[in-house]
Amino acid sequence: MVPKYDHKEVEAKWQKKWEEEHLYTSDIESAINPFYDDKAKISSKERFYNLWMFPYPSAEGLHAGHAFASTGSDIYGRFMRMHGKDVFQPIGYDSFGIHSENYAIKIDENPHEVVKRTTKHYEEQMRALGHGYDWTRTVTTSSPDYYRWTQWLFVKMFEAGLAYKKIATVNFCPSCKTVLADEQVMSPQTAGKEPRDANGKVIEDKSTWERLKVCERCGTVVEKKDLSQWFFKITKYADKLLSDLDEIDWSERVVTAQRNWIGKSEGMIINFKKENGEDLPVFTTRPDTLNAVTFIALADEGLYNEGNEEKVGEFTGEYASDPLSGRKLPIWKTNYVAPGYGTGNIMGVPAYDERDMEFAEKYHLDIVEKDPDENLWEKIEKEGWGKRHTNYHLRDWLVSRQRYWGAPIPMIYCEHCASKGTTFKDHVFKGMAGWFPVPEKDLPVLLPDIKDYKPEGTGKGPLANHPDFYKVKCPKCGGEATRETDVMDTFVDSSWYFLAYPNVNTKEWKVGPSASSGQAFFDKKIMEAWLPVDLYFGGAEHSVLHLMYSRFVTMVLHDLGYLDFDEPFPRFFAHGLMIKDGAKMSKSRGNVVNPDEYIDKFGADALRLYLMFMGPMDGYPDFRDSGIEGMERFIKKVWRLFQLPISNSRFSNKEILSKLHQTIQGVTGDIEQFKYNTAIAKIMELVNVLENNKSQISISTLRSLTLLLAPFAPHLSEEIWVEILGQPFSVHQQKWPEYDTKYLIADQKVVAVQINGKLRGTITLDLEVAGSEKEVTKIAKSDPKIAKWLEGKKVIKVVFVPGKLVNFVVN
RNA sequence: GCCGAGGUGGCGGAAUGGCAGACGCGUAGGUCUCAAAAACCUAUGGGGCCUUAAACCUCGUGAGGGUUCGACUCCCUCCCUCGGCACCA
Numbered sequence: 001m002v003p004k005y006d007h008k009e010v011e012a013k014w015q016k017k018w019e020e021e022h023l024y025t026s027d028i029e030s031a032i033n034p035f036y037d038d039k040a041k042i043s044s045k046e047r048f049y050n051l052w053m054f055p056y057p058s059a060e061g062l063h064a065g066h067a068f069a070s071t072g073s074d075i076y077g078r079f080m081r082m083h084g085k086d087v088f089q090p091i092g093y094d095s096f097g098i099h100s101e102n103y104a105i106k107i108d109e110n111p112h113e114v115v116k117r118t119t120k121h122y123e124e125q126m127r128a129l130g131h132g133y134d135w136t137r138t139v140t141t142s143s144p145d146y147y148r149w150t151q152w153l154f155v156k157m158f159e160a161g162l163a164y165k166k167i168a169t170v171n172f173c174p175s176c177k178t179v180l181a182d183e184q185v186m187s188p189q190t191a192g193k194e195p196r197d198a199n200g201k202v203i204e205d206k207s208t209w210e211r212l213k214v215c216e217r218c219g220t221v222v223e224k225k226d227l228s229q230w231f232f233k234i235t236k237y238a239d240k241l242l243s244d245l246d247e248i249d250w251s252e253r254v255v256t257a258q259r260n261w262i263g264k265s266e267g268m269i270i271n272f273k274k275e276n277g278e279d280l281p282v283f284t285t286r287p288d289t290l291n292a293v294t295f296i297a298l299a300d301e302g303l304y305n306e307g308n309e310e311k312v313g314e315f316t317g318e319y320a321s322d323p324l325s326g327r328k329l330p331i332w333k334t335n336y337v338a339p340g341y342g343t344g345n346i347m348g349v350p351a352y353d354e355r356d357m358e359f360a361e362k363y364h365l366d367i368v369e370k371d372p373d374e375n376l377w378e379k380i381e382k383e384g385w386g387k388r389h390t391n392y393h394l395r396d397w398l399v400s401r402q403r404y405w406g407a408p409i410p411m412i413y414c415e416h417c418a419s420k421g422t423t424f425k426d427h428v429f430k431g432m433a434g435w436f437p438v439p440e441k442d443l444p445v446l447l448p449d450i451k452d453y454k455p456e457g458t459g460k461g462p463l464a465n466h467p468d469f470y471k472v473k474c475p476k477c478g479g480e481a482t483r484e485t486d487v488m489d490t491f492v493d494s495s496w497y498f499l500a501y502p503n504v505n506t507k508e509w510k511v512g513p514s515a516s517s518g519q520a521f522f523d524k525k526i527m528e529a530w531l532p533v534d535l536y537f538g539g540a541e542h543s544v545l546h547l548m549y550s551r552f553v554t555m556v557l558h559d560l561g562y563l564d565f566d567e568p569f570p571r572f573f574a575h576g577l578m579i580k581d582g583a584k585m586s587k588s589r590g591n592v593v594n595p596d597e598y599i600d601k602f603g604a605d606a607l608r609l610y611l612m613f614m615g616p617m618d619g620y621p622d623f624r625d626s627g628i629e630g631m632e633r634f635i636k637k638v639w640r641l642f643q644l645p646i647s648n649s650r651f652s653n654k655e656i657l658s659k660l661h662q663t664i665q666g667v668t669g670d671i672e673q674f675k676y677n678t679a680i681a682k683i684m685e686l687v688n689v690l691e692n693n694k695s696q697i698s699i700s701t702l703r704s705l706t707l708l709l710a711p712f713a714p715h716l717s718e719e720i721w722v723e724i725l726g727q728p729f730s731v732h733q734q735k736w737p738e739y740d741t742k743y744l745i746a747d748q749k750v751v752a753v754q755i756n757g758k759l760r761g762t763i764t765l766d767l768e769v770a771g772s773e774k775e776v777t778k779i780a781k782s783d784p785k786i787a788k789w790l791e792g793k794k795v796i797k798v799v800f801v802p803g804k805l806v807n808f809v810v811n
Numbered sequence: 812g813c814c815g816a817g818g819u820g821g822c823g824g825a826a827u828g829g830c831a832g833a834c835g836c837g838u839a840g841g842u843c844u845c846a847a848a849a850a851c852c853u854a855u856g857g858g859g860c861c862u863u864a865a866a867c868c869u870c871g872u873g874a875g876g877g878u879u880c881g882a883c884u885c886c887c888u889c890c891c892u893c894g895g896c897a898c899c900a
Contacts, residue, residue, distance in 0.1 A: 187896095189894095190894085190895080252815075252816085253815060253816065253894065253895075254895095255815095256814065256815050256816095256894095256895070256896095257815085257894080257895050257896080259814085259895095259896095260813095260814065260815090260895055260896045260897090261895085261896075263896075263897095263899070265899070265900080267900080282900090283899090283900075284900060285899095285900065286900075297900090304898095311898075334898095335898090336898045337898080337899090337900080338898070338899055338900090340899095341899050341900085342899075342900075346899095346900050347900080348900095349900085353900065354812085354898090355898050355900075356900080358898090359898095391899080391900095393896085393897095393899060540894080540895095543894095543895075544895085610835095613823085613824095613834080613835070614823060614824085614835095615823060615824060616824085619823095619824090620893080621823065621824085622822085622823065624822080624823075624836075626822095626836055626837070627822095627823070627835075627836055629836085630835050630836055631835085633835095633850090634835085636849095636850085637850095640850090677823090677824070677825085677834085677835095678824095678825070678833085678834080680834080680835090681824090681825075681833065681834035681835075682833090682834080683834095684834055684835075685833075685834070688834095750830080752829070752830045753830095754829080754830090754880080754881070756880070756881085757829090757879090757880055757881035757882095758881085759829095759830050761830095762830065785866095785867090796880090797880060798880090799829090799880050799881075801829060804829060804830095805829050805830080805881090807829080807880055807881065808880090809880045809881095
């Protein structure tokens with residue numbers, strides 16, 4: 001009678017033991033940065049910072065899509081640990097911000113309380129999955145010890161001239177009642193939401209959906225408002241953000257998305273002259289078509305429409321002259337030129353631009369067909385009519401939010417200083433008179449616990465109703481002043497969290513060992529030893545959000561001298577999204593898969609195996625209940641294999657050895673490429689071979705099999721390793737098995753025989769024979785099946801691939 | 812419209828110039844059982860040939876063309892799906 005494999009008991013047992021033995025707690029102080037040459041000086045192991053994008057703790061808890069992604073990351077971490085690396089694999093919570101707050105509002109509970117509960121639930125779920133996280137170093141972005149440094153970051157941005165406040169036309173979500181960054185406004189499809197109007201009703205006319213721009217969080221169609229807001233000057237880094245994409249090893253689709261978003265256009269600003277002598281600068285990427293210009297089109301905020309409606313315009317009554325030939329060109333105000341891009345003016349070239357053609361035809365403007373002239377670039381520049389100019393689609397990052405649940409923006413406005421024109425640093429902040437950052441010693445600016453935290457949509461955040469919060473003394477003159485009442489975008493919180501992990505120690509709950517002294521942001525030695533992140537694992541939906549912001553913030557901190565690297569994630573793998581019943585998992589569809597019930601019923605190992613076996617890591621696999629049952633069967637099969645009275649034979653037979661070493665080779669290569677599905681398939685094949693050769697398996701083979709399984713099924717492997725094989729704890733600290741090429745060479749080869757490229761038979765030959773063209777040709781021709789096909793035909797050519805194939809070309 | 816990734820059995824998916832469908836799910840039949848479950852064994856792309864069986868033939872990787880001794884794989888044209896950008900000049 002084979003003892004039953006009790007997944008609940010086994011998994012709980014090892015999770016407890018791992019924790020007690022600090023199996024996944026890294027030795028932060030003694031790591032080696034593999035990028036440095038003087039490794040020997042420091043200490044034992046090379047570090048490997050293995051990071052999965054931290055989740056925001058939602059109410060429903062972790063769903064199977066999270067488990068799919070986090071397991072993919074965990075497997076790689078375990079694989080690297082078995083390669084002798086000191087793996088640092090932390091986890092935390094992106095718990096500050098609109099996503100957590102919207103839920104708190106919905107259930108009418110204070111966000112402080114909700115976050116306490118949801119983070120606890122998340123931790124339980126992630127522990128149940130058996131991930132190898134270092135639980136001694138977690139971060140929670142809504143903790144004052146954390147957001148103190150988010151605020152510090154804002155202050156540094158301001159001091160460096162990279163944070164400024166200005167009135168701009170911005171996106172406003174009428175449901176979330178706050179402004180949003182450009183990156184947080186998208187098509188309904190990209191947001192994965194049905195578009196809604198300000199009253200929360202789904203827009204009925206589906207034909208308009210594709211033109212709508214909605215809020216990333218709630219799917220409400222955004223409005224445009226002119227408001228005074230804080231921005232981070234990400235555009236200053238546009239060129240570096242773009243060019244560094246060539247240097248980093250990222251999933252291609254994410255690189256492409258960032259390139260598109262940055263949207264670099266190289267062209268020229270050409271100066272046209274109005275009749276009254278005024279300059280009329282125009283941005284174009286096609287100065288070579290200047291000869292064919294017939295009108296000038298101006299952007300108009302009032303007329304402009306992002307939708308795809310008909311082009312309309314109004315003649316201004318004015319004319320401009322073409323700087324080269326002096327031709328007279330009418331100036332039109334239009335609805336199709338985007339304000340805020342380039343100079344806001346364009347030259348109308350109907351012959352070479354479809355949009356200009358459409359407009360010209362409608363208003364009966366001239367259409368001139370003259371061949372483009374490449375020499376014009378140089379000529380215009382030489383004659384001083386225009387100069388080369390690069391334009392970017394990227395806009396500055398709008399970071400203020402009129403909400404409660406976020407890090408208060410640490411800025412103070414003093415009316416008195418403003419009236420005198422006093423600025424923080426005269427040379428940098430023209431136009432920012434009266435604005436001063438909160439002195440570093442006064443950080444954090446604590447978020448007060450208030451009852452009326454719901455947004456009102458007045459253009460101000462809930463903190464604006466609390467004089468105790470905003471009435472402060474001016475840091476400059478000591479007079480009456482007002483604190484900023486907006487809070488920061490949640491993406492500011494997450495733009496630097498990866499820097500915090502190695503510096504944080506949960507027991508003391510301070511970011512950075514020097515946090516108490518207030519001297520420095522991070523411990524320099526730790527940063528040098530542990531960063532940048534070696535492998536970042538996460539979703540592609542953050543292509544132009546988190547992943548762009550983090551790169552920007554890292555570049556700034558580098559330029560300010562705090563970091564010695566300027567790309568946070570030299571390697572990023574974009575995992576796919578799990579699907580259920582052919583659709584993305586979402587609450588509204590009601591197809592969210594909760595991992596808890598599967599862990600309970602089948603165990604974490606079965607769930608992990610199934611999630612990884614469903615398909616490639618960057619794909620969109622569909623979750624089915626019946627699939628996980630197959631994995632349960634596989635685990636039982638493995639378990640039974642280890643319950644057999646193991647033979648006394650010291651060596652496995654040849655078939656087994658050959659299969660084992662092929663498997664080691666294949667699985668190793670597959671894991672390196674995140675092809676976990678085929679890695680698992682190969683382990684299954686090995687198990688099948690072992691089952692058919694039960695009496696001939698050596699202990700050494702069984703040990704290797706256990707090691708191969710360890711990253712995928714950590715509990716099962718540990719149980720087998722320690723309890724059945726009697727090996728020392730822990731399987732996760734063992735060396736990954738190596739393959740020996742001598743076992744990869746089979747004694748016999750199956751050679752395919754083709755006639756004119758069509759398979760007509762196979763012959764099994766000894767290795768040496770299979771490598772000889774003469775022998776193989778002879779044997780193949782004498783094979784009756786093949787001979788039949790060659791009868792009466794003349795062999796024109798023989799194609800021979802040693803050990804694989806012979807192809808007879810006949811007439 | 813532009814850019815990127817794809818299209819393979821009933822299903823998830825293997826194979827990146829050399830035996831298409833590994834591995835798993837599902838399905839059918841069988842063994843065990845009083846019975847069922849579990850487990851195990853066998854079969855499983857379509858069509859044909861055949862009394863049966865072994866075997867064999869033929870078609871087949873979105874459609875059409877091309878390169879090649881040989882194409883799921885490379886090239887061209889088209890269709891469709893997914894992702895990103897989008898009156899960005």
